[in-house]
Amino acid sequence: MLPSLSSPTTCRAMAVWLKISLITALLPCSGIALAEVDRIDVGNFSEGQLDQWNTKVFTGKTDYALVPDDGRQVLRADSRAxxxxxxxxxxxxxKQTPLLNWSWKVNDLLTGNNERHKAGDDYPARLYVVFSGGLRFWRTRAINYVWSSNQPAGSEWPNAFTSNARMIAVRGSRGLQDQWVQEQRDVLADYRRLFGEDPGEIAAVALMTDTDNTGLSARAWYGDIWFSAAPEAGD
Known part of the structure; x- marks a missing residue:
């Protein structure tokens, strides 16, 4: 816990300053002990668990609900502007669990938006990993793993609102709609490549389906989310 940053006024100021983040303003205001394990579950949607997740509204409210799909329970997101x-x-x-694992599905891509500009910063699906800056809240950073509508898979670029957040198009602008896709990312390696240094600890994970800038509609589904240890050499 960092008392000097725990006041509502400080947190709100941080939120305005770092507009793009769902939770950047809240992260340095909390502290959670780390566990020495090989797997850390973040989103157990298949078990109907959503009580540890909080909502952050920017413009309108995307509807999130646990629903059955493909023989399991998942999180569905419906965004309408x-x-x-x-x-x-x-x-x-x-250092213990660098691999982020999740699955997702989108029903369609967005059209007519340039995701590299503020007016086009919408995605049918995205998963945030946010790193606390500690007392130096201005160093709070985020990696956005996105399902891009117009950038090819593998593309990377600074977020349209701040250089403290970087975007990675895990899935690109062609194919795979209405198909479940399992993903795994080495977040430690991604952070080192994007920011040129070792990260602090992860403070939060967030997800969002958003269409406020384009005024369009999008539907996405998210499966379970967890971090895992890297395999031992020779495994």
Missing amino acids: SASGLYREIAIDL
């Missing part, structure tokens, strides 16, 4: 997301405050030590 709206931008709100879910976040969970959780401390992750990437």
Whole structure:
């Protein structure tokens, strides 16, 4: 816990300053002990667990609901010219569990938007990993893993609102709509490449389906989310 940053006024000021983040303003205001384990579950949607996730609304409210799909329970997101997301405050030590695992599906892509500009910063699906700056809240950073509508898979670029957040198009602008896709990212390696240094601890994970800038509609589904240890050499 960092008392000097725990006041509502400080947190709100941080939120305005770092507009793009769902939870950047809240992260340095909490502290959670790290566990020495090989797997850390973040989103257990298949077990109907959503109570540890909080809502952050920017423009309108994206509807999130647990629903059955493909023989399991998942989180469905419906956005209609709206931008709100879910976040969970959780401390992750990437030296222990650097691999982020999740699955997702989108029904369609957005059209007519340039995701590299503020007016086009909408995504049918995105997953945030947010790193606490500690007392130096201005160093709070985020990696956005996105399902891009117009950038090819593998593209990387600074967020349209701040250089403290970087975007990675895990899935690109062609194909795979209405198909579940399982993902795994080495977040530690991604952070080192994007920011040129080692990260602090992860403070939170967030997800969002947003269409407020384009005024369009999007539907996405999110499966379970967890961090895991890297395999031993020779495994």
